Amino acid sequence: MSPRDPSSLDKRLEHLKAVARAKGLKLTHQRLEIFRELAATDEHPSADKIFRAVQRRMPTVSLDTVYRTLWMLHDVGLITTVGPEREAVRFDANLDQHHHYVCVQCGLVRDFESNELNALRVPASVHRLGSIVNAQVEVRGLCAKCQERPARGKKARSVSP
Amino acid sequence: MSPRDPSSLDKRLEHLKAVARAKGLKLTHQRLEIFRELAATDEHPSADKIFRAVQRRMPTVSLDTVYRTLWMLHDVGLITTVGPEREAVRFDANLDQHHHYVCVQCGLVRDFESNELNALRVPASVHRLGSIVNAQVEVRGLCAKCQERPARGKKARSVSP
C-alpha cells in the first residue's frame, strides 16, 4: 500500500471526493492537482516542491493557493505533516534515550521513558535506507490543557507553550 | 534522570566541560548560561525562549549568539533537536499507520511499515499528559546517498532532497 501504488492513489482520490462531498468543499482543478501531486509520492514534499510540480501542468497556480489548500486538507483530516508542527526549532539537552509526547494544538513537548520502547527493533528494510543514529517514538495528541479550552476558531496550528 | 533533577543538570554540565576541554571550545559566560538554561528544563524550548530566559540574567546577550551557541552545541553532539530538522513543513497523504526514516543530513524522509511497531504500547504515564492521536516511530540516520559524499564543510543542516 505504498503511495506509488496506483490503486492506492485511486483510493485516496475516492476518499478525497467522499470527504469533499460530506463537508461541502469545492474540488477545484487546483485542489485536485495539489492533492494528486501529494498523494502520488512518498517523498513527503514541501509546499514549494508541490507548487513547482503542479505549476508545470497548471502555470497559473500560485504558491499561496498551494499553502491554503494543503492546510485545508490538513484541517479536514485528509493529510498530515511529518514531525511535530512547529514554528521554531526546539532543542533538547537530554541525550539519554527517551521518547516524545507532542500536543498537536499548542506544540507542547514532553519526554517520557519506556524500556519497552527503547528495545524496539526497526525492520531490516530500514537498514537498507541508510545508517541509524537513533529511533524514538513520537506520540501525538491533545494535551490536558488544550482539552479544557477547545480549539480556537482559526489556526489550530502551533504556539509556544 | 529527568532534566529537572539537579544531579542530572550537574552531570550534563560535567559533560559539557569535558567535551569543551577535549575539543578546545571556549566556555564563555554566555555559552554556559545558554547550555544551563536548556539543560535545566524538559520543555524543549525554542531559541527565542532560551534567549528571553538568559537575557534576564545577562541583559546584553543577543539572539544570534543563542542560535550560534545552540548549533555549535548541536554540532559537537551535546544537544539535539526535536523532530526532523527541516527548513520547510513536509506533508504526508498516507493516512495508514506507518513510520518514518529521516536523514539527518539531507532531510530525506521515507515511509516504512512494521506490524511490530504498529503494535507498540505507550506507557500509562503518557495517557496522563493528554489524549493520543497516534504514535509513530521516527528513525534518524544518514541515508545511503549522504554516506557516499561525506558532509559538506559548513552547515550539515537540511536541504530538500
Added chain:
DNA sequence: TTTGGTGCAAACCGTTTGCATCGCT
C-alpha cells in the same frame, strides 16, 4: 447575486550572515 476560491503583492517571523568590536590568552 452571493459565496467561496484564487492570484498578487506585501507583510511577517524565525533564522542566518557580514562586519566591526570585544575579551581572553
Added chain:
DNA sequence: AGCGATGCAAACGGTTTGCACCAAA
C-alpha cells in the same frame, strides 16, 4: 597582538494575509 566570540543590523527564506477579481451555485 592575535583570534575566536559577540552584538548589531540587515538580509533571507518559508509562510501568511489583505484585497481585488473571478467562477460556480
